[in-house]
Amino acid sequence: NAGSKGGRGALIVLEGLDRSGKSSQCARLLSFLEGKGCATEGWRFPDRETSVGKMISAYLANESQLDDRTIHLLFSANRWEKRSLMESKLLGGTTLVVDRYSYSGVAFSAAKGLDIEWCKAPEVGLLAPDLVIYLDVQPEKAAERGGYGGERYERVEFQKRVAEYYHSLRDSTWKVVDGSVPMETVEEQVRELAMNCISECKEKQLTNLSW
Ligand code: TMP
Numbered sequence: 001n002a003g004s005k006g007g008r009g010a011l012i013v014l015e016g017l018d019r020s021g022k023s024s025q026c027a028r029l030l031s032f033l034e035g036k037g038c039a040t041e042g043w044r045f046p047d048r049e050t051s052v053g054k055m056i057s058a059y060l061a062n063e064s065q066l067d068d069r070t071i072h073l074l075f076s077a078n079r080w081e082k083r084s085l086m087e088s089k090l091l092g093g094t095t096l097v098v099d100r101y102s103y104s105g106v107a108f109s110a111a112k113g114l115d116i117e118w119c120k121a122p123e124v125g126l127l128a129p130d131l132v133i134y135l136d137v138q139p140e141k142a143a144e145r146g147g148y149g150g151e152r153y154e155r156v157e158f159q160k161r162v163a164e165y166y167h168s169l170r171d172s173t174w175k176v177v178d179g180s181v182p183m184e185t186v187e188e189q190v191r192e193l194a195m196n197c198i199s200e201c202k203e204k205q206l207t208n209l210s211w
Pocket residue numbers: 018045046060075076099100101102104105106108109151153154
């Protein structure tokens with residue numbers, strides 16, 4: 001029972017390499033949807049506010065060291081701890097615009113050399129996105145953008161491997177948007193994809209992620 005007459009909200013995920021423009025596009029999409037009167041919230045993973053999120057944040061800042069599998073499971077746990085809230089928001093009619101999700105979880109850990117199937121396993125049963133917008137930017141281009149290099153994974157050679165794993169994860173919910181063109185052009189495409197998704201998913205059941 002989708003608590004609101006308008007049907008459920010959409011789970012829209014933005015993915016991409018570090019400095020691909022996801023956070024800016026999430027913010028722009030959010031204010032666009034709010035302007036349309038659409039019930040929307042902006043979420044992000046890792047959610048650094050929770051206690052698990054604080055451990056992740058310290059790891060990314062190189063303030064702590066963790067075994068590769070341990071940090072992988074913490075990233076996943078950080079999504080699991082939000083699953084029920086996510087579900088109730090969506091069923092209540094709120095669209096969620098989410099900056100990174102399970103695809104980041106798998107692509108970044110697999111790029112470190114962990115077995116990809118092992119990486120996928122803990123994500124099974126989280127909510128499946130209705131739409132994944134991948135902002136496609138060359139790793140070299142992303143590295144030229146401001147603020148790059150501050151956190152653990154922000155190295156060009158590593159990000160190239162991440163991009164390959166992202167590529168292998170593409171499925172029918174993915175739309176690839178060229179993230180190297182002007183921000184306004186990207187924004188326009190993101191809006192259109194999101195609006196279509198929101199109207200199409202109203203009647204669709206929420207499903208669980210499986211690979
Ligand atoms: P952020 O810059 O979007 O806050 O993400 C921080 C870093 O964490 C980024 O390099 C991607 C990485 N990451 C993972 O390795 N696994 C995950 O599950 C998520 C959500 C992010």
